[in-house]
Amino acid sequence: MSNEGVKDRAAAVAHSAGGEVARSQERKDRRSRTALLLAAWLPLLSGCADTAAPPAAESFLVHGATIVDGTGNPGFIGSVRVAGGVIADVAADDGDDALSPTNGEPVHDAAGLVLAPGFIDTHSHHDGGLLDELTALAVVSQGITTIVAGQDGGSRFPIADFFAALEATPAAVNVASYAGHGTLRRQVMGDDFRREATDEEVAAMESLLKTELANGVLGLSTGLEYDPGIYSSTDEVIALAMTAAASGGRYISHMRSEDRALLAAIEETIEIAERARLPVQISHFKLAARGLWGRAEEILARLDEARAGGLDITADVYPYEYWQSTMTVLFPERDFTDRAAARYALEELVAPEGMIIGRFGPDPVLEGKTLAEISAERGTDPVTTYLDLIAESEAAEEVGRDGGESIVARSMNFDDIATLMSWPHTNVSSDGGLRGAHPRGFGAYPRVLGRYVREEGRLGLEEAIHKMTGLAAVHMGLAGRGVLQPGAPADLVLFDLATVIDRSTTAEPHLVAAGIERVWVAGAVVYEDGAVTGALPGKVLRREGR
Numbered sequence: 001m002s003n004e005g006v007k008d009r010a011a012a013v014a015h016s017a018g019g020e021v022a023r024s025q026e027r028k029d030r031r032s033r034t035a036l037l038l039a040a041w042l043p044l045l046s047g048c049a050d051t052a053a054p055p056a057a058e059s060f061l062v063h064g065a066t067i068v069d070g071t072g073n074p075g076f077i078g079s080v081r082v083a084g085g086v087i088a089d090v091a092a093d094d095g096d097d098a099l100s101p102t103n104g105e106p107v108h109d110a111a112g113l114v115l116a117p118g119f120i121d122t123h124s125h126h127d128g129g130l131l132d133e134l135t136a137l138a139v140v141s142q143g144i145t146t147i148v149a150g151q152d153g154g155s156r157f158p159i160a161d162f163f164a165a166l167e168a169t170p171a172a173v174n175v176a177s178y179a180g181h182g183t184l185r186r187q188v189m190g191d192d193f194r195r196e197a198t199d200e201e202v203a204a205m206e207s208l209l210k211t212e213l214a215n216g217v218l219g220l221s222t223g224l225e226y227d228p229g230i231y232s233s234t235d236e237v238i239a240l241a242m243t244a245a246a247s248g249g250r251y252i253s254h255m256r257s258e259d260r261a262l263l264a265a266i267e268e269t270i271e272i273a274e275r276a277r278l279p280v281q282i283s284h285f286k287l288a289a290r291g292l293w294g295r296a297e298e299i300l301a302r303l304d305e306a307r308a309g310g311l312d313i314t315a316d317v318y319p320y321e322y323w324q325s326t327m328t329v330l331f332p333e334r335d336f337t338d339r340a341a342a343r344y345a346l347e348e349l350v351a352p353e354g355m356i357i358g359r360f361g362p363d364p365v366l367e368g369k370t371l372a373e374i375s376a377e378r379g380t381d382p383v384t385t386y387l388d389l390i391a392e393s394e395a396a397e398e399v400g401r402d403g404g405e406s407i408v409a410r411s412m413n414f415d416d417i418a419t420l421m422s423w424p425h426t427n428v429s430s431d432g433g434l435r436g437a438h439p440r441g442f443g444a445y446p447r448v449l450g451r452y453v454r455e456e457g458r459l460g461l462e463e464a465i466h467k468m469t470g471l472a473a474v475h476m477g478l479a480g481r482g483v484l485q486p487g488a489p490a491d492l493v494l495f496d497l498a499t500v501i502d503r504s505t506t507a508e509p510h511l512v513a514a515g516i517e518r519v520w521v522a523g524a525v526v527y528e529d530g531a532v533t534g535a536l537p538g539k540v541l542r543r544e545g546r
């Protein structure tokens, strides 16, 4: 069947349902007003959580879209019926079982657009500030409908409080979380963390982790390149990973190095998978040093070998050549006066022109400037300037002022990213935040679709969607999610493959992407016409089989 025929039929259906569409718009407006009212009143009500169910009980059809169902199977032109917040039916438009509206059912004409499961962001920092911005524009405007928080060794503690807050005042999107190793370490060791933990301390961390697991975290996350995780031994991490494994949890890691010691960090990750016997995911996989560029295939071969040996090792990747972190992350020995280490970082890892100050509490005027620019302004060489900035940040912290700092730094190349992303066991993530300095917070998913799929052809459409949905769900243990099939939650994104692209940049990181037409969570529209609707149907997703 030709596309023309599909369009004609879609137009006819849309026409015959025209009155219904208008009425359905009215109903929808009423529903989202109700949702807003409920959201406003909910904190005042108690024991009435049932009244806050998302306004999605009625059914509707999305008609004539190219349906890419998240499994990796070829797309087809078809329609989807949503009822009660769940996908009720999916059918090709040219088949005997083609769907047509019944009983004045509203119809969304989606001819020419792609309909996919909502994206599942397996490495997100969008939970930061989420309770103050429940509509989560950065998230829903990318087509993301589920975020997985608690990354890099840092999580809300105790997680039960965060989950309870999200259930009292739901967000637009679903939220799952890991328990952070660094968070547990801080609870047990306080400020005395610059050493290996004792057996008693590890046991105390295990006990806290068990509680977090019982309350529904997906497993354990580590940030072994950061304080306080950097001071842990591999045995400490394995002990905690085994605790996660015993409860059916998994392990996700910002590894000990992403640059000079990447290969050793991968070996440590494989050892953890081998000894703790649980699914292991490498976070924001990258080759962040010149000396590593071009070696993606070789590194993936090592992971394939580990997988062939029976280990479940997977990864996520975000589509940018630059990362965001702290200035101090490039000093694995934690000596921030070490000129040789600073010189190595600026020669091998991040050029002064490629290091942009994202945040600098002691002197916010520097935000947005590169290290090269600041160096020229101050008349000091880049190594000195870099060490000075760290010293200024630390000095501010010491006297109780804002010493917070972050950088956006260019260390990767497109080819490596595309190769890592193409690995069959890699899913897409954003690593982004609601108001971060890195454009990934608003742009990661549209960037993959626009740049890697449409412009560069490095991923097929179905492959990319699979990596954003079904595969991501499998990697997080979120059963029954990330697929556009009957019975799955109606978390959906409708986008235009011809125009979808990120618009956020390092200069303007909060610009919403183009081409994301409409996003539903549990059957409620959370984003359309470039704006959030105010609907707040998100759920807390706790680990299955607790």
Ligand SMILES: [Zn+2]
Pocket (backbone or CB within 6 Å): 152, 254, 283, 284
């Ligand atoms: Zn990280």
